[in-house]
Structures are given as structure tokens and as C-alpha cells.
Amino acid sequence: xxxxxxxxxxxxxxxxxxxxxxxxxxxxxxxxxxxxxxxxxxxxxxxxxxxxxxxxxxxxxxxxxxxxxxxxxxxxx
Numbered sequence: 001x002x003x004x005x006x007x008x009x010x011x012x013x014x015x016x017x018x019x020x021x022x023x024x025x026x027x028x029x030x031x032x033x034x035x036x037x038x039x040x041x042x043x044x045x046x047x048x049x050x051x052x053x054x055x056x057x058x059x060x061x062x063x064x065x066x067x068x069x070x071x072x073x074x075x076x077x
Contacts, residue, residue, distance in 0.1 A: 002027045013061040023072055029064040030074045
């Protein structure tokens with residue numbers, strides 16, 4: 001679905017837990033998530049730490065959306 005949305009002219013960020021799968025399916029902007037059972041957080045963390053994790057993922061995603069790319073790109077910290 002990511003490829004079809006981009007084909008329509010909208011940039012897409014794929015937040016995923018297994019980067020090689022995202023690369024295989026052809027996602028262009030890839031953001032590695034936290035872990036398979038909890039991709040957008042960590043239940044062992046405090047509420048404030050969870051907020052920081054999520055904020056970092058959103059900020060990285062927004063930066064990826066604004067970045068011109070020509071090939072598949074994994075956006076790490």
C-alpha cells in the first residue's frame with residue numbers, strides 16, 4: 001500500500017519493526033520502530049519515557065517526509 005500511495009504523489013513513512021521486510025516490499029522511507037510486540041513504545045518505561053520515545057519517532061518521521069530521496073532510505077537516529 002505504501003508504494004501505491006507514493007505513486008499518487010504523497011510521500012509515506014513506513015514505521016516498522018523488521019527493516020529487512022520493509023526493504024523487500026519496497027518501502028522508500030523507513031523508520032525502525034521499538035520492538036515487535038510494542039512498535040511505538042515500551043511498557044516497561046515510565047509515562048514520561050514513553051512520551052519521549054513516541055515523540056522521537058514522530059519527529060524522525062516528519063523529517064523523513066521532508067527529505068528528498070532517490071532510493072530506499074532507513075532513517076535512524
